[in-house]
Amino acid sequence: MKAGGTAGGRTSRPVGTRGPVILGSEAMADDQAGAAVAAEDEEPEFEAPERGSADELLDAGAHAPIDAMRHSTAHVMAEAVLDLFPGARLGIGPAIENGFYYDFELPRPLTPADLESIEARMRESIAADHPFVRREVPFEEGRALEVGAGQAFKVEILDDLAAKAAEAGTPMPPTTFYEHGPFRDLCKGPHVESTGRIGPFKLLAVAGAYWRGDEKRPMLQRIYGTVWETQADLDQFLWRREEAKKRDHRKLGVQLDLFSFHDVSPGAAFWHPKGWRLYQTLRDAMRELQDRRGYQEIYTPPLVHQKLWERSGHWEHYRDGMYLVDVEDQWFSLKPMNCPESSFIYRSRLRSYRDLPLRLSEYGVLHRNELSGVLSGLTRVRHFVTDDAHIFVRPDQIAAEIEGLMGEIRESYSWFGLEPTLTFGTRPDKALGDPAIWEETEAIMRAELERSGLQYRVKPGDGAFYAPKIDIQITDALGREWQTATIQVDRVMLPERFDLTYIDEAGTQQRPVAIHRAIYGSLERFIGVLTEHFAGAFPLWCAPVQAVVIPIADRHADAARELADALKAGGLRFVEVDDSDNRMQNKIRLAQGQKVPYMLILGDREVEARTASVRRRDGSQEQGVAWADLAARLGAEARERRVA
RNA sequence: GCCCAGAUAGCUCAGCCGGCAGAGCACAUCCUUGGUAAGGAUGAGGUCACGGGUUCGAAUCCCGUUCUGGGCUCCA
Numbered sequence: 001m002k003a004g005g006t007a008g009g010r011t012s013r014p015v016g017t018r019g020p021v022i023l024g025s026e027a028m029a030d031d032q033a034g035a036a037v038a039a040e041d042e043e044p045e046f047e048a049p050e051r052g053s054a055d056e057l058l059d060a061g062a063h064a065p066i067d068a069m070r071h072s073t074a075h076v077m078a079e080a081v082l083d084l085f086p087g088a089r090l091g092i093g094p095a096i097e098n099g100f101y102y103d104f105e106l107p108r109p110l111t112p113a114d115l116e117s118i119e120a121r122m123r124e125s126i127a128a129d130h131p132f133v134r135r136e137v138p139f140e141e142g143r144a145l146e147v148g149a150g151q152a153f154k155v156e157i158l159d160d161l162a163a164k165a166a167e168a169g170t171p172m173p174p175t176t177f178y179e180h181g182p183f184r185d186l187c188k189g190p191h192v193e194s195t196g197r198i199g200p201f202k203l204l205a206v207a208g209a210y211w212r213g214d215e216k217r218p219m220l221q222r223i224y225g226t227v228w229e230t231q232a233d234l235d236q237f238l239w240r241r242e243e244a245k246k247r248d249h250r251k252l253g254v255q256l257d258l259f260s261f262h263d264v265s266p267g268a269a270f271w272h273p274k275g276w277r278l279y280q281t282l283r284d285a286m287r288e289l290q291d292r293r294g295y296q297e298i299y300t301p302p303l304v305h306q307k308l309w310e311r312s313g314h315w316e317h318y319r320d321g322m323y324l325v326d327v328e329d330q331w332f333s334l335k336p337m338n339c340p341e342s343s344f345i346y347r348s349r350l351r352s353y354r355d356l357p358l359r360l361s362e363y364g365v366l367h368r369n370e371l372s373g374v375l376s377g378l379t380r381v382r383h384f385v386t387d388d389a390h391i392f393v394r395p396d397q398i399a400a401e402i403e404g405l406m407g408e409i410r411e412s413y414s415w416f417g418l419e420p421t422l423t424f425g426t427r428p429d430k431a432l433g434d435p436a437i438w439e440e441t442e443a444i445m446r447a448e449l450e451r452s453g454l455q456y457r458v459k460p461g462d463g464a465f466y467a468p469k470i471d472i473q474i475t476d477a478l479g480r481e482w483q484t485a486t487i488q489v490d491r492v493m494l495p496e497r498f499d500l501t502y503i504d505e506a507g508t509q510q511r512p513v514a515i516h517r518a519i520y521g522s523l524e525r526f527i528g529v530l531t532e533h534f535a536g537a538f539p540l541w542c543a544p545v546q547a548v549v550i551p552i553a554d555r556h557a558d559a560a561r562e563l564a565d566a567l568k569a570g571g572l573r574f575v576e577v578d579d580s581d582n583r584m585q586n587k588i589r590l591a592q593g594q595k596v597p598y599m600l601i602l603g604d605r606e607v608e609a610r611t612a613s614v615r616r617r618d619g620s621q622e623q624g625v626a627w628a629d630l631a632a633r634l635g636a637e638a639r640e641r642r643v644a
Numbered sequence: 645g646c647c648c649a650g651a652u653a654g655c656u657c658a659g660c661c662g663g664c665a666g667a668g669c670a671c672a673u674c675c676u677u678g679g680u681a682a683g684g685a686u687g688a689g690g691u692c693a694c695g696g697g698u699u700c701g702a703a704u705c706c707c708g709u710u711c712u713g714g715g716c717u718c719c720a
Binding site: 375 | 649679712
């Protein structure tokens with residue numbers, strides 16, 4: 001079954017910024033992010049060790065020159081923490097994108113004030129310019145050192161390595177430490193020459209993190225920090241962080257009056273009129289595309305009996321994530337996905353090969369009981385709608401259908417000026433179905449990816465357990481990558497589990513292929529991403545307020561209303577007239593704050609000539625544009641869904 | 645779900661040593677009728693998230709709950 005929605009896989013998470021969380025409604029479980037995604041036929045920079053493995057724990061993440069400094073800073077931070085909290089136990093402290101972290105087990109929770117004293121102590125160590133010294137000792141001696149120091153987590157890592165070596169029958173290599181000043185840490189390196197080489201840094205946050213990423217293990221305290229070669233680099237990083245905060249869709253949602261959240265329904269947006277305009281405009285654009293592409297929209301019940309989920313397999317695996325409702329001693333669930341029910345419509349009559357492709361779209365309301373701690377604005381919700389569709393095709397129609405879908409992706413993302421990147425996930429180790437069928441399907445998909453001309457990369461083994469998939473990612477204006485949706489070519493789950501058939505030319509029963517597709521993914525999440533991408537300044541065609549007409553004085557108000565009507569006749573839907581008694585300058589300021597694409601100013605001169613002074617939200621101006629021209633121009637810009 | 649932090653007017657926040665609940669913006673009324681990002685005056689607006697406790701007295705201290713945020717884990 002395709003996954004439905006809120007799922008958020010992240011590809012990378014810059015320290016201290018809210019990382020991309022978006023995952024398409026169709027995102028699958030195994031979307032777990034590898035930070036490094038190797039393009040096909042390209043040598044990966046390094047092979048990421050398995051999460052939580054001893055190898056990973058020893059991997060300082062120093063794969064680029066600056067990472068050695070970041071990792072070295074982590075050591076200096078650990079020195080400071082150990083100094084301030086004698087007896088602290090060390091977890092691991094690798095370099096990460098933009099910085100580093102170190103995990104500690106401490107006698108008490110850290111506060112922001114602690115970060116300041118840790119920073120101060122770090123500066124002392126840096127000023128002392130201690131050299132980093134590599135030390136190699138026989139394994140047993142190294143282990144004894146960590147045991148003596150009471151560093152239980154380090155001992156555990158060493159024991160794991162020893163166990164692994166024993167299993168492989170290889171001798172245990174010597175243990176390497178890095179020392180600087182009074183501090184020693186089990187570490188493979190590399191490091192900078194001395195602490196004095198460490199550049200401008202800043203500690204950013206304290207967070208909880210499970211030891212080895214295992215929720216059954218102790219929760220350690222993780223301190224995140226950032227460090228750069230120059231002050232200018234650090235300043236720029238901090239500035240970008242501030243910029244990202246300003247673009248936060250949760251903040252802009254309030255500022256632009258788009259939506260709000262309330263504790264009476266956590267994880268579900270309350271859409272305000274302007275936000276709902278945006279929502280509907282996006283949905284209607286997709287509906288319009290789907291109409292052209294031969295989709296037929298359906299609607300199935302949101303509340304569904306337990307037995308459907310038993311059949312789909314979700315009852316067994318995802319019952320905890322479903323909202324259950326007890327009706328006369330029978331369990332029903334609010335649907336977490338649309339696909340199983342769409343099969344009922346498919347099966348409602350005997351299907352002929354002539355009926356295929358059958359493209360059924362559905363904007364169903366989905367609910368998933370996401371853990372409270374993971375909810376986050378619009379990007380991770382419990383209640384959402386996807387631009388979902390299930391396309392039933394004959395096997396020989398797969399290629400043509402994928403080609404069509406590539407076109408849909410290209411077109412719809414162009415409405416936002418976005419260039420999607422695709423990720424092709426192939427057969428995972430434990431997959432359902434015949435490997436030969438997988439290979440055949442993958443070959444078709446790969447060929448279509450090539451033909452599409454869209455950028456794509458391959459993640460071997462990253463397909464869903466029942467279907468190879470194509471994930472869609474976008475890179476926003478700040479260079480952050482977000483996952484939005486997935487296309488899956490399912491020849492097993494929906495067709496087999498729900499026993500779908502069609503009658504071919506020869507009159508025999510055949511299995512159709514079910515292609516799960518969503519292009520936006522969840523509308524909620526997509527709007528969150530777009531809001532951050534555009535920093536709230538939406539393109540004219542989907543802006544919740546497309547133009548504000550600003551009469552300079554009361555006597556221009558009637559003309560302003562006339563112009564607003566003309567613009568609506570020309571194709572704009574949301575035009576406002578600001579006839580408040582604010583001064584014109586203030587009206588401009590307000591419209592600017594609302595990121596309205598066009599401000600149309602009318603004074604004596606304009607009313608006389610039936611023109612307007614046009615001010616765009618970028619500040620540019622154009623004087624004396626005739627109303628008729630304006631209506632035609634803006635109407636065309638909106639109709640053609642132009643971005644700029 | 646787990647760790648940490650937070651919740652005061654519609655918004656942004658101050659108040660945190662326990663002693664009459666504050667500012668700016670927004671809002672209302674009035675004055676002002678203007679030329680490309682803030683004209684002026686007056687006014688209204690709060691169960692200090694919720695529930696308990698300590699105290700003569702709680703926005704303030706303690707406990708619990710809910711929600712939000714940063715992470716971790718999860719994400720059909």
